[in-house]
Amino acid sequence: MMLWNRLEYLWPAWRRREEREMREELGSLTAIAGSQELGNLTLAMEDVRATWGWTWLESIFADLRYSLRALGGQPAFVAVAVLSLALAIGANSAIFSFADALLLRPLPVKSPAALLDVSSTTPDNPLEGMSFPDYRDLRDKSRSFSGLAAYRLSSLAAAANPAAPAQIRFVDLVSDNFFSVMGVTPSAGRAFAPDEATASAQPVAMVSYDFWQENYASDDSVVGSHLRLNGIVFTIIGVTPESFIGLDRFVRPSIFVPLGMTQRLGARPADPLEDRGRHDLVVKGRLSAGTSRESAQAELATIGAALEREYVKTNRNRHMAVRTELERRIRETPQLLALVKMLIGLVALILIIACSNVANLLLARARTRSREIAIRLSIGAARSRVVRQLMTESLMVAMAGGVAGLFVAYGGILLLNMQSVPSDPPNVLGVQLDWRVVEFSLLAALGSCIFFGLAPAWQAARTDFVSALKTGGDGASGKGRTFGRDVLVAGQIALAMVVLIAAGMFLAGFRNMLVMPPEFRTDHLISLDTAPAALHYSPAQTKAFYRRLVDRVRAMPGVAGVAMTEALPLSPSQTAITVVPEGYQFPKGREKAIEFGAAVAAAYFSTLNVEIKRGRAFTDDDRAGSRPVAIVNQQFAKTYWPGQDPIGKRIRLGSADGPAAEVVGVAKTGHYLAVNEAPAPYVYVPYQQNPRPGMTLVVQSVGDAGALAKPLRDAVRSIDGNVPVFNLRTVATLYESRVTDTWLNFFQMVGTMGFIGLALATTGLYGLVAYTVSRRVKEFGIRVAVGASHRDVVWLVERRGLILAGVGIAAGGVLSAVTAPMLAAGFPGLGVSSPAVYVLVPLALLMVSAIASYVPARRAAGLDPLRALRNE
Amino acid sequence: MDLLQGTLDMLVLRTLLAGSLHGYGIAKNIRSTSNEALDIEFGSLYPALKRLEAKGWIASGWETSEHNRRAKFYKLTAAGRKHLVREHSKWADFVSAVGRIMGTSPEVKG
Numbered sequence: 001m002m003l004w005n006r007l008e009y010l011w012p013a014w015r016r017r018e019e020r021e022m023r024e025e026l027g028s029l030t031a032i033a034g035s036q037e038l039g040n041l042t043l044a045m046e047d048v049r050a051t052w053g054w055t056w057l058e059s060i061f062a063d064l065r066y067s068l069r070a071l072g073g074q075p076a077f078v079a080v081a082v083l084s085l086a087l088a089i090g091a092n093s094a095i096f097s098f099a100d101a102l103l104l105r106p107l108p109v110k111s112p113a114a115l116l117d118v119s120s121t122t123p124d125n126p127l128e129g130m131s132f133p134d135y136r137d138l139r140d141k142s143r144s145f146s147g148l149a150a151y152r153l154s155s156l157a158a159a160a161n162p163a164a165p166a167q168i169r170f171v172d173l174v175s176d177n178f179f180s181v182m183g184v185t186p187s188a189g190r191a192f193a194p195d196e197a198t199a200s201a202q203p204v205a206m207v208s209y210d211f212w213q214e215n216y217a218s219d220d221s222v223v224g225s226h227l228r229l230n231g232i233v234f235t236i237i238g239v240t241p242e243s244f245i246g247l248d249r250f251v252r253p254s255i256f257v258p259l260g261m262t263q264r265l266g267a268r269p270a271d272p273l274e275d276r277g278r279h280d281l282v283v284k285g286r287l288s289a290g291t292s293r294e295s296a297q298a299e300l301a302t303i304g305a306a307l308e309r310e311y312v313k314t315n316r317n318r319h320m321a322v323r324t325e326l327e328r329r330i331r332e333t334p335q336l337l338a339l340v341k342m343l344i345g346l347v348a349l350i351l352i353i354a355c356s357n358v359a360n361l362l363l364a365r366a367r368t369r370s371r372e373i374a375i376r377l378s379i380g381a382a383r384s385r386v387v388r389q390l391m392t393e394s395l396m397v398a399m400a401g402g403v404a405g406l407f408v409a410y411g412g413i414l415l416l417n418m419q420s421v422p423s424d425p426p427n428v429l430g431v432q433l434d435w436r437v438v439e440f441s442l443l444a445a446l447g448s449c450i451f452f453g454l455a456p457a458w459q460a461a462r463t464d465f466v467s468a469l470k471t472g473g474d475g476a477s478g479k480g481r482t483f484g485r486d487v488l489v490a491g492q493i494a495l496a497m498v499v500l501i502a503a504g505m506f507l508a509g510f511r512n513m514l515v516m517p518p519e520f521r522t523d524h525l526i527s528l529d530t531a532p533a534a535l536h537y538s539p540a541q542t543k544a545f546y547r548r549l550v551d552r553v554r555a556m557p558g559v560a561g562v563a564m565t566e567a568l569p570l571s572p573s574q575t576a577i578t579v580v581p582e583g584y585q586f587p588k589g590r591e592k593a594i595e596f597g598a599a600v601a602a603a604y605f606s607t608l609n610v611e612i613k614r615g616r617a618f619t620d621d622d623r624a625g626s627r628p629v630a631i632v633n634q635q636f637a638k639t640y641w642p643g644q645d646p647i648g649k650r651i652r653l654g655s656a657d658g659p660a661a662e663v664v665g666v667a668k669t670g671h672y673l674a675v676n677e678a679p680a681p682y683v684y685v686p687y688q689q690n691p692r693p694g695m696t697l698v699v700q701s702v703g704d705a706g707a708l709a710k711p712l713r714d715a716v717r718s719i720d721g722n723v724p725v726f727n728l729r730t731v732a733t734l735y736e737s738r739v740t741d742t743w744l745n746f747f748q749m750v751g752t753m754g755f756i757g758l759a760l761a762t763t764g765l766y767g768l769v770a771y772t773v774s775r776r777v778k779e780f781g782i783r784v785a786v787g788a789s790h791r792d793v794v795w796l797v798e799r800r801g802l803i804l805a806g807v808g809i810a811a812g813g814v815l816s817a818v819t820a821p822m823l824a825a826g827f828p829g830l831g832v833s834s835p836a837v838y839v840l841v842p843l844a845l846l847m848v849s850a851i852a853s854y855v856p857a858r859r860a861a862g863l864d865p866l867r868a869l870r871n872e
Numbered sequence: 873m874d875l876l877q878g879t880l881d882m883l884v885l886r887t888l889l890a891g892s893l894h895g896y897g898i899a900k901n902i903r904s905t906s907n908e909a910l911d912i913e914f915g916s917l918y919p920a921l922k923r924l925e926a927k928g929w930i931a932s933g934w935e936t937s938e939h940n941r942r943a944k945f946y947k948l949t950a951a952g953r954k955h956l957v958r959e960h961s962k963w964a965d966f967v968s969a970v971g972r973i974m975g976t977s978p979e980v981k982g
Contacts, residue, residue, distance in 0.1 A: 025895070025944040029914070032941055033896045039915030047919035051926060 015052065022048060063392040070393060077365060078397065080763065081358045085401025085448065087756050088354030090408020093441040095347045095749075097409065098416050099340040101249075101431040103329050108244050110183025116293060117328040118148065118283040118300065121321045123589040124578075127331050130281045131314070132259070132273040134307060135175075138283070138320070141303050144296035145285035147181035149174065152281050153248055156265060157534035157724040158255055159228040160215035168531060168726040169211075171229065172246060172253040173262055179206075181286050182244070188212075189223035189238030197260045199271060204258070205234035209242040211254040229257065230265045230534045231722075247284065249329065250427045267536030276314040285322070297322040317589060335674050338826030339746075345819075346502055346753050349495045351444065353760045355452040356488040358401075360764055362394065362456035363485055364771050373460050387457045394453025395446075402445025409437060415748075427572060455484075482772060486804060489761075489768045493808025494815055496754070496761035497845055501816040502823055503754035504837030506747040509830040513743050518735060519670030520569060521609035524560070525698055525731035526705040527568055528712055531724050533693040543691050545719060550601070552715050553699055558708060561700035563608060564601035566692050568731065570738040574673050577683050580652035581640040582660070592655060595636065596672045597683035599690040605631075605667065607700050615647045615665030623688040628653075630661035635669040636681035651683065653690075661685060675739050676827045698731070705730045746827075758845070761808075762852045769801045770856040780860045781868030793861040794854070801853025802846070809842045880912070880920050882963065885948060885956040888930060892947035894937060895921055921946060929955050 026041055035041070071078050106112035118138070120130045130138075130150065139148045151174040157166035172178075176197035179186070187209065196204050205227060207216075216222040226233050234257060246253040259281075263271045272278050287296060300320035308315045323331075330337050366373075373386055416431045532545050546564065554562050567575045577597030586592070604610070605617040613634060622629050630651050637646035650660040669679050687695065701708050709728055716725050773780070780793055816838075824830050887893065887901050898921070899914045924930045929952030935945040948956070 026918075028941065028943045029894065029896045032894075032937065032939065032943060033914070037914070038896065039913035041915055041918075044915040044918040048922045051919065051923055 018052065019049075060392070063389050064396070066389060067393040067396050071396065074365070077361055078400075080767075081361050081397050082400045082404055084354040084357045084760055084763065085398060085445065086404035086408050087760065088351045089402050089405030089441055089444050089448070090412060091753060091756055092347050092351050092444050093405055093409035093437050094412025094416065095343045096440045097413050097431050097433060097437045099344060100436060101429050102336045103326065103333075103340055105249075105430075105436070107182075107247055107325055109247075112325065114287045115182070115284050115325070116145075116287060116296065117323045117325055118285050119321045119323065119328070120279055120304075121319050122317050123587075124592050125594050126321070127328075129279040130283045131276045131279050132281060133276040134315070135281055135283055137307060138300070138303060142285070142296075142299060144288060144291045144299045146288045147177055148283060148285040149178040149181035150259065150281040150283045151175065151178055151247065152259070152262075153246075153251065153253065154265075155531070156229050156255075157231075157531060157722075160211075162226055162228050162233055164228075166228065166534065166722065166724050168529075168534075168724050169254040170246075170251050171255045171257060173259045173265075174256050175259050178256070179240075181284065182247075183286075184241060184244045186238035187241040188220050189236070191238055192258050197258050199260045199263055199273070201258070201260060203229075203232055203234040203261060203264070204237045205229070206238040206240055206256040207236055208240050208245070208252065208254050208256075210252065212239045227255070229255065230267075231536065232261075232264060245430075247282070250429065252428055266533065276311055293322055293324075317591075335676055335826075338676070342502075342823060342826055343749060346499050346750060349499055350753050350757050350760070351448060352451075353492045353495050353757050353764070355448045356492045357760050357764045357767070358394075358397065358448075359452035359456055360485050360488050360767060362390075362452065363459065363488075364767070366390070366456050366460035370460065383462075386460065390457035390460055391449075391453050394449050394457065398445040398449035398453070399442070401448075402441045405441050405445070406433070406438060409433060409441065413437075459484075482768065485768055485771075489764045489804050490808040490811060492761040492764045493805055493845060493849070494811035496757035497809055497812025497841060498815045498819055499750070499757040500754040500841045500845070501812070501820060501837055503747065503751040504834065504841055505820065505823060505830045506743070506750045508834035508837055509827070510743040510747045513675070513739065513829070518739070519610070519668065521607075521700075522732045522735040524701045524703075524705050525608070526701060526708050526712065526729070527696050527698045527731055527734070528716075528728040529694065529696050529726050530716060531694050531726070532720070534724055535720065535722050537693075539691055539693075542693055545723070546601075546687075546695055548719050549697065549716065552719065553697065553712065556708075556711055556715065558702050558711075559699055560702050561603055561607040563604040563606075563698045563700075564687055564695045565604055565608075565698060566598035566600070566695060568696055568698065568734065569608075569670055569672050570675075571696075571727075571734060572738070577685065578654050578658075579683055580656045580658070581636075582650040582652070584640045592652075593681075595681045595683055597685065599685050599687045599692050599695075601687040601695075604684070604698075607698055610670070611668040613666045613668055615663070617665055618684070618686045622686040624691075626689070628659050628661040628689055629664045629686060631665040631667055631684040632663055633667045633669045633682040635679045636683055637666055639681050653685065661689075671739075675742050676829060678828050696727070705732070758848065762848050765801060765804060765849055766852040766855065768804070769797060769853045770859075772800065773797055773856040773860045776860075777863065777868045780863055781865040784861075784863065785865040785869070790861045794857040797857035797860050798850065798853050801849050801857075805846055805849030809845055812845075813838075813842070878959075880917070881924060882956070882959045883910070883912075884917070884920060884924060885929060885952055885959070888946060888948045888952070889956065892935070892945040894935075894943035894945050896943075897937075898946065924952070928952070 022045060026038075026045070030038060030041075107115060109115055118130065119126070120128050120134060122128060129152075132150070135148070135150045142148060151172050154171050154173060155168050156171045158169035158171065159166045174192070176192045176194045179191035185191075186206065189206070191206065192204065195201060207222070207227070212218060212222060216225075222236055223238060225236055227236060228234070240256065257265075259273065262268075262273055266272065272280075285296070287293065297320075300322055304315075304318065304320035308318055376386060377383065410433050413431050413433050417429060530549070532542050537545060550562050550564065553559055567573060574596055575598050576594050578592050578594050579597070580592045600618070602618055602620050602622075605612055612631070615631070618629065618631065630653075632646060632651070637644075641649055646663050646666055649663045651663065652658045652660050667682070667684065669682070671677060672680055672682060697712070699705075699708055699712060713725055713728065716723055780796075783793060783796075883902055884898055887898050887905070893901060895918055896914055899912050899917045902910055902912050902917075921930070925932060925946070929949060930946045931949050932944050932946045934942055937943045
């Protein structure tokens, strides 16, 4: 009741009404009794107003006004403090937006927190998709979710109108309730109806906002017109809103069609939606009101167990897992989590360095202001009031830094967005400056304000005002005068060193990568992807298509060799093979492993120059009908047959009942998905024995690889003009973007942080040394007067700077001994043990510190002793 | 005569026990009842009234006064009545304790 009363008075309308009421009442009493009789009414009213709890807000305005005036008088202090904070907060915000794009950003749906991921898991694969029959049962039986939607991302040959040539586009095949569960309303037309979900329904599609803009010039009349997908004509019924960019990171679907179209789009003999063993759907569920994630998980576990009992063959050991979107993403891309953790950790150090800088400046300033503070205290200001005043000033500096930091962040985001993998359809990183980043920046500013503002404010308020007023100097005395500030500066140098060492490790990693030969040939190679499946080729037709394509390309002038693979190493999408290595004892509950792997055609190893360490490569004799064979990499052999000879071992493909392939060779371990991945097992199988619906053609050129682009496209056209060709690019381009550029980007990011850290720490050191010089003017004057040489004085000041730097470097060395192995764990391939880093970084720091202290040192030595002494 | 802290609140509540009064009326009433010993100025009484109202011990409303003038009248609420009973017994205890120590007026020999 009382609290409520206080709150009410916060509203100006309420306050005005109270004010009016009070004046009216007092007016009426004056009329009754006369003003003489009533006493000091002005004071009475002021006392009453104080009880309204409104005055504190007025006093805050007073604080703000006063702060502005105080800060306005010290433009240099404000500039350095705001600039320090702007750099650090900007770097933090840019990294936050990067992390947001990689991992953190919520799904573009209505109340994303209530939308959970539902996966079907086995001990062998914690992230497997859901089969449609399992999804259907779940949707019928579950009470925990108000809606469960399923979708599958796929790339199909799309033509914006039936006459246009087809291009590969990302298409989401979605359940009929997809858009209602997401809470997404079409910006034009309508979403799918339940009767459009069946396989026999009229083909209907929705298009994304971007696709609509690009192909239909944002014309609303697109609803009702037609587009073609894999040769089938679809009627467009709606356009998704601009904000809805799909549920997958890095890719944006252009078209949405009902899941019921799966069979027709793939021209499959059986309906994949009726196959309980086919796990390729992503399922998202919206929690019912009042249901917790735990109870949803418990219910799904029960349903999963019932399905396991009923469908032993397909659902053995299969469980249902309910996860948040973030958990799913972390499982999908653990290497991104390592990256994000590292970047956020390092950039947080930068913020600490910047805060120490501002704290240092404030401490120096509080000293010079101690006289003013002493006066305020002596005329009766409460210490808490003085602390509040100083905190208000800190807050204003912090907020200015936060806002300026947004501009720095914007620049950083522009740079971050420049990194991308050339692919088609394009991948999108989508680093952007949005409200989340703005909020983050302001929170960072607020947090740093508490960090840097509190201690100096407290110290100022402890001022002994009697001695401060008497001496006219600062109220503090004795040796401990700058001890706190020394610690701050040494700490800054230590943290800057940690960041610089990290940058050095990345630089060394980058250099190693440039010096080391790639794990496969990248020069004179061009690759292209084809999708004959888009034309409903039968497996036999696909095989024939690739045979003719390889023959034709091999006969082309300027071609030195041709190979095929399901997935090029280091291309963004990698394929996997389920394996049961003979003789390997799986942990309890597991029975197979899913490892990177690809079907490759004969000349793969020689064309890409992938070294065969033992045994042999595939030959033309490894064909359909001959003994099944496989080649594993060294890591595979090490993982599954440690200490044994892998040659002659057998691997069951697909499951324990699958065909057994004999290992005939061991290839060198490389990187397959990312440059910072730990060594991963890889298995190769011959294409002829394991035909696939879509392959990547890799062509070795005699001359410039890029010159083959047009002839290659023509070669595909001459076999079948309707087969879509995509990702036509030189392997060097791919390698550069995935490896060289990635390392370079890492280095640039960490290097920029290191540079900012160094600059801030140097500013801090300079500020402290300059401050001590200004405090010791008298002492230096005397020293010079009694005959100290120029060099003596310079050394006196320099020594102080170098001692601080030395302490900081030592502490930084100890810290780095902890952080460097942590970094190395997340980034195999870093130049961890590069001695140059551990020598060069401390040397650079010492040098910069020496320069930073030399400037004030020279000023100290150049003092005119007479004037210095007179000044005091 | 100076008032002890909180005594003013008690006096106001006690005065309103007899019936509702406007602010000046309360001040006048206290003065006359105490035989002019407690000369409380309305200016210092008024903030106390507002404080008591915020605590919910008294409530106010516009009424017409004896001279046919509109004024804001204050009356005791149920919570205020309860508070007064509590304060009153505390006060009685205090007075009797002090009275036991002080006894009758001593004769001071000079």
